Amino acid sequence: MTILYRGPLASCDYDCGYCPFAKRRDSPEQLRADRAALERFTAWVAGRPHGVSVLFTPWGEGLVRSWYRRALVELSRLPHVGRVAIQTNLGQRIGWTAGADLTKLAFWATYHPDQVPYARFLGRCRELAERGVRHSAGIVGLPEHLAAARRLRADLPPEVYLWVNAAEGRSYTDAEAAQWSEIDPLFSYSRHPHPSRGVPCRTGDTVISVDGDGTVRRCHFVSEVLGNLYDGTFRPRRSPCPHEICDCHIGYVHLESLPLYDVFAGGILERVPAPQGR
Template identity: 50%
Template structure:
């Protein structure tokens, strides 16, 4: 059975200083970065030795592509014959030359624009380069009130074929979005309401723990990033015996990398093979 893996290693550093992010301008020590690189090499080696089809999404607590070991991992994984997709969440702050060595049939980027950290002109130029190269990518933003005009401007600046997604601002007070705001944002991302007002999750059917798992740098496997109960370890294979269909144990799931795997929502149908990189079919 194909297996999708959400990998989150030790990396927690970022070169950006977004006010809504707890890892803004955090710096990893050299020892932590070296440990993260060793963990990642071990994971890539494990993936290379698998026979089943794999899809992999890197979801670091920080910016991975500024680190060479993540770029190298993306390139190496993209060439595996049994790899369906390898993607990473990124602020797209690095150049694109590293993509020369990648297999663009399998590689994809989940790109986030952060106003105040980079100019729209510079960010759009990077997106245009990805488009020119034929790199699968989605683009999105956190829908803060002060950025509503910027959201529209970015949508207008991007090629129509590039999908754009929006995350609701987590720290919003009650009534943060007006009805008009919500309708405006739905014009950019038709699935915005699933992020803003996710339906109750408890007992909902979910693919996590069945054909989707989360893995940390030690190889410890859980069903997803938001359920801490261990399923075993990736490297000794102990997680395999615990894979199976099970309902969601959480009351609420408001993060795309969680609710995207719910079987009762339209996400799986609408995104299909672009689920990990957040690209609608």
């Protein structure tokens, strides 16, 4: 079972113009609720008798909060956890990863050129590589980010995958797409939404989305509730996607109509392609 966990945390230390959660502040009460929800989820995973992998996909930035760092370390050290990963802006120091099982911990890091000095983000990526922490790095494919993306691709170790997400609502000419594909050979998967209605998908069966209350949905993008993780009402079930299109990587990567489980074999959660996928 793969779980995409998203608790109530919505605050972020960055102010990206394309993100609705930029510089949002959670109240102390909201932060306490998020911490309690995460600790409950971590305890559930610890008590699960079968294998599980977890990707944390917070609306905000999780690694600024000690309870997310602690959860990543604790979950990585459980024998039945295959992988534990988090989406992050990599703005925080990463020395705490020394306490984790680095065969299981992974980061999905996003570079925001107008939010952080280039040298700081590149330095964090290099430190992850030096520490042996699996990670991918990426950027949103806006025209003003192209030069920074090219620079980052040139400076990162060649074995670190640099992904490019198509900007929401943006259409790319073939010439523009070719520029981004030079940086990310897999950009074509992000460029266009994928037809999904009636298409077999692993979500709801071997992949689920869980919120802070334990409510289970097939993925973050389908509102239908499948039960609750904590009261035993959830039962895995495979069914075709009910939406017309799927346009987010954490959704369409699980479509059986696409070859991405082969492309990202061994690195689905952290968006790290298998060697032949690079």
